[in-house]
Amino acid sequence: MTEPGKRIRIAVAGLGVVARTVHLPLLQRRADLFEVIALGDLSASRVAELGHRYGVEPERRYTDASAMLVEGGYDAALLATSGSHGELAALALRSGVPVLCEKPLAYTLAEAARLTELSGATPSLMVGYMKQYDPAVTEAARLLDELGGAERIHAVEVTVLHPGGEGQLAFANLPPAPGDVPPGAGDRLRAADSRLLDAAVGGDPAARTLYQILINSISHDLSLLRLFTGPPATVEHVATWPVAPNGPVEPSVEVSGRLSGGARYGIRWLNLPDYPAYRETVTLHHARGSLELVFPSPYLLNAPTTLTAVDSQHGGERRAAFRSVTEAFEQQLVAFHAMVTAGAPPLTGVAEGATDLRTSQQVVRRFGELTGAAIGGEAAR
Incomplete structure (x- = not known):
């Protein structure tokens, strides 16, 4: 240290x-x-x-x-x-x-x-x-604590509208992929990843695709669930479906089940290649109202995240908005510096990361049960 x-x-x-x-x-x-x-x-x-x-x-x-x-x-x-x-x-x-x-x-x-x-x-x-370090998420956690914590949550709804990579990155004017990667290096990396996927979920192509969507993208939403409510207690429904018959390889994904306190959660990750902009909405519903977080594209630095708190007051509806342009990636770097220099524990370390892997494998296992896909590796156990 x-x-x-x-x-x-x-x-x-x-x-x-x-x-x-x-x-x-x-x-x-x-x-x-x-x-x-x-x-x-x-x-x-x-x-x-x-x-x-x-x-x-x-x-x-x-x-x-x-x-x-x-x-x-x-x-x-x-x-x-x-x-x-x-x-x-x-x-x-x-x-x-x-x-x-x-x-x-x-x-x-x-x-x-x-x-x-x-x-x-x-x-x-x-x-x-x-996203765990976004000030709007911190404020939502504070408001949830004032309400009485995770046990007050009735349901959590997550919707991710996921455009293609080119659409998300057009603003950055990135150069084309370099042509000087050593011959065979990419093949070796893909082979190593394939062996690990076999060990994680087996060889079924649909199961492997689902698992990669989970650990590469939906993991952000699992991390927010874990922060607000703890990880899912069950995975009851899993579905994947193509955008179009001859559309992109990655399907859209839907997952739902029960949280440890008895509340329900639902995650819909929609692969929409031509959608105009990335949008992610995480809504925590409780008996008196809701806390709704709307995240912009993760690649747009200092784009605002909006938290809208809705509750009842004097028989009517009260809405309060909190907007933050403080960059979540920057807050994460500050927290990482504190971990390195002062031993401050991160919001997600190895144990929490393993929990998200375990949940993702549980989703794949349920997918196999519902569709007949042959699930292998750790997920089958």
């Missing part, structure tokens, strides 16, 4: 969309807390470009993230590579380096168990569920 308040040296592995549009700009914005001293990506041209832009010395620019993590020389690591982060997180933790890990934490519970063994007693890994 470094000294409280100290500026920490950080290495960033994976220089794709989220690193370019969010993490690196915010690390630069918070130069009072962080100094980016190492970058790792499969593309040498991307490492060179961003290394130059962010002032990283040429000798600390890597085309092998594992080599960067083994070499060390920094206080913390941010993992934004694609696929499972289990192996890279384990490398960092073995070296005593705290980790901010983009979701998914891992693909398998076995990977999460290994990370638990490596973490030790001091908090050392944060999973990147930035």
Whole structure:
């Protein structure tokens, strides 16, 4: 652990969309807390470009993230590579380096168990569920506590309108994918991910697609459920359906069941490639009203999140709105700095990340029961 308040040296592995549009700009914005001293990506041209832009010395620019993590020389690591982060997180933790890990934490519970063994007693890994750090979410949690806590919730409804990636990122004017990734590197990574998916849910294509949607996107909503109410107690209904007969590979997804206090939850994740803008709505209904959170696209920094509290007063309806443009990703970085320097526990560490994996596998298992899909791996157990 470094000294409280100290500026920490950080290495960033994976220089794709989220690193370019969010993490690196915010690390630069918070130069009072962080100094980016190492970058790792499969593309040498991307490492060179961003290394130059962010002032990283040429000798600390890597085309092998594992080599960067083994070499060390920094206080913390941010993992934004694609696929499972289990192996890279384990490398960092073995070296005593705290980790901010983009979701998914891992693909398998076995990977999460290994990370638990490596973490030790001091908090050392944060999973990147930035919505948990949104000031509007903090305010909703405060209002819920005033109402009497999770036991007052009657139902939770989640709707995600998910456009295609190009639509979400048009504003960023990102360059095309680099053409200098070493031959075979992508194939090796895909093969490794495939083995992990086999170990998690088996080989059924529909089950694997559902699982990846869950751990890569719906996991944000599972993290908010966990924050407000605790994780789902049951998974009773699961459905997937295509946008169109010849539409995108990823279907829309619907999941529902019971929460531990007896309330119900429902999640609808709609894959809408041509929808004009990303929109995510999380509504907590209680006996006297509701708390509704509306989130903008996660890639638009400082776009407002809106919380609307509705309740009854003198026989009528009262509505109060809370809007925050404080960037949730930035608040997450501040919390990560506090974890590294002062041992402050994250809202989601390895144990909580494993809970979300377990819930996702429970969803896949129920999908198999309802559809006849052959579920294997950890989910079958």
